[in-house]
Amino acid sequence: MKIANRMENLSPSVTMAITALARELKAQGKDILSFSAGEPDFDTPEVIKQAAIKAITEGYTKYTAVEGITQTKQAIINKLKRDHNLDYSLDNIIVSNGAKHSLFNLFQVLIEKGDEVIIPAPYWVTYPEQVKYSDGVPVIIETEDTNNFKITAEQLKNAITEKTRILLINTPSNPTGAVYTKEELEAIAEVLKGTDILVLSDEMYEKIIYDGKKFTALAQISEDMYQRTVTINGLSKAAAMTGWRFGYLASPKTELIKAMIKLQGQVTSNVNSITQYAAIPALEGEADDTMEIMRKEFEKRRNIAVKSFNEIKGLRTLNPDGAFYLFVNIKDVSNDSIKFCADLLEQKGVALVPGLAFGTEGYIRFSFATDLKTIEEGIKRIKEFVENK
Ligand code: PMP
Ligand code: GLU
Numbered sequence: 001m002k003i004a005n006r007m008e009n010l011s012p013s014v015t016m017a018i019t020a021l022a023r024e025l026k027a028q029g030k031d032i033l034s035f036s037a038g039e040p041d042f043d044t045p046e047v048i049k050q051a052a053i054k055a056i057t058e059g060y061t062k063y064t065a066v067e068g069i070t071q072t073k074q075a076i077i078n079k080l081k082r083d084h085n086l087d088y089s090l091d092n093i094i095v096s097n098g099a100k101h102s103l104f105n106l107f108q109v110l111i112e113k114g115d116e117v118i119i120p121a122p123y124w125v126t127y128p129e130q131v132k133y134s135d136g137v138p139v140i141i142e143t144e145d146t147n148n149f150k151i152t153a154e155q156l157k158n159a160i161t162e163k164t165r166i167l168l169i170n171t172p173s174n175p176t177g178a179v180y181t182k183e184e185l186e187a188i189a190e191v192l193k194g195t196d197i198l199v200l201s202d203e204m205y206e207k208i209i210y211d212g213k214k215f216t217a218l219a220q221i222s223e224d225m226y227q228r229t230v231t232i233n234g235l236s237k238a239a240a241m242t243g244w245r246f247g248y249l250a251s252p253k254t255e256l257i258k259a260m261i262k263l264q265g266q267v268t269s270n271v272n273s274i275t276q277y278a279a280i281p282a283l284e285g286e287a288d289d290t291m292e293i294m295r296k297e298f299e300k301r302r303n304i305a306v307k308s309f310n311e312i313k314g315l316r317t318l319n320p321d322g323a324f325y326l327f328v329n330i331k332d333v334s335n336d337s338i339k340f341c342a343d344l345l346e347q348k349g350v351a352l353v354p355g356l357a358f359g360t361e362g363y364i365r366f367s368f369a370t371d372l373k374t375i376e377e378g379i380k381r382i383k384e385f386v387e388n389k
Pocket of ligand 2: 038124
């Protein structure tokens with residue numbers, strides 16, 4: 001069968017593919033430990049589940065407005081005000097099927113052939129693929145672990161051309177856990193002043209941050225940044241709601257939101273009505289206590305995982321400020337992260353994601369969104385694997 005040409009340039013999601021492979025091997029009875037998925041092992045907080053049950057019981061099971069029900073959008077507005085003192089109105093918000101869908105909507109309605117989107121590497125696997133699928137050109141800025149995997153104002157200046165349409169910033173970052181400070185974001189904002197460049201701020205891991213560090217939203221930096229920032233967020237990670245599919249996008253540009261509603265209205269319509277009702281208590285802060293318990297547990301796991309990896313001769317990792325991944329440097333033992341991960345899975349039954357999938361060779365991504373016992377056993381196997389190389 002002839003498949004459309006546009007599919008030829010689209011690579012499958014490596015994170016999804018490895019997670020599926022690990023699941024399949026497990027189902028075959030193999031002893032597999034998977035650290036591949038960016039998915040919390042915790043259950044969705046009870047208050048959220050109860051809101052979903054109530055929505056079903058009360059019959060909120062019909063189509064809703066494409067962009068989301070008013071109460072849910074209002075809860076998003078309240079959240080952005082409460083957390084970042086940002087003001088949005090109902091026509092500044094669209095609810096989509098996960099943040100992945102929000103990103104897709106944005107690129108589809110904004111990008112014309114040849115438009116450039118600046119993406120710092122290491123990047124989450126999906127960004128460049130969606131940009132390419134929208135006929136855009138991903139422009140990658142390589143970051144260094146010596147700068148905690150963050151771009152500098154100078155690098156940004158050098159990457160901007162007259163074709164630059166969007167700068168993508170993901171803080172805390174998947175896969176490195178890097179969190180930009182307010183001062184670093186101010187330096188970025190300074191470079192953008194006077195340009196037409198939009199900023200896509202993916203704040204998915206905003207609530208998963210460690211050592212008392214502070215999260216700064218890009219739209220908070222200045223009025224200029226507020227106007228040019230499109231904020232994307234969701235509940236998959238912080239509220240352990242990966243399967244519910246809830247993401248949202250906020251921008252003061254109503255024409256942008258309108259275009260996305262038009263697109264979404266022809267593609268998926270509204271997000272599952274029950275999910276939209278379930279999201280309200282999460283956005284209103286009613287699950288904050290449970291989310292804080294999860295965050296603390298992630299912090300504990302991070303501390304143990306960082307220490308254990310750094311005790312393996314030949315491997316080293318930074319101590320990430322947020323998210324639930326370690327981006328581990330394997331350069332002293334391998335310059336081929338795909339082979340490293342394939343051999344590790346075959347020989348030790350440990351599933352990780354190769355750095356190359358995130359645009360950076362010489363690293364592997366280890367997700368610590370799983371229980372401590374599994375983490376300890378996994379790192380023990382990785383140690384044996386590396387020592388036998
Ligand atoms: N952004 C980042 C940085 C992510 O890691 C993910 C992972 N799922 C997403 C967005 C998308 O999340 P979801 O579609 O589940 O809302
Ligand atoms: N974002 C998560 C990850 O990086 C989930 C999988 C995906 O959507 O790519 O593992």
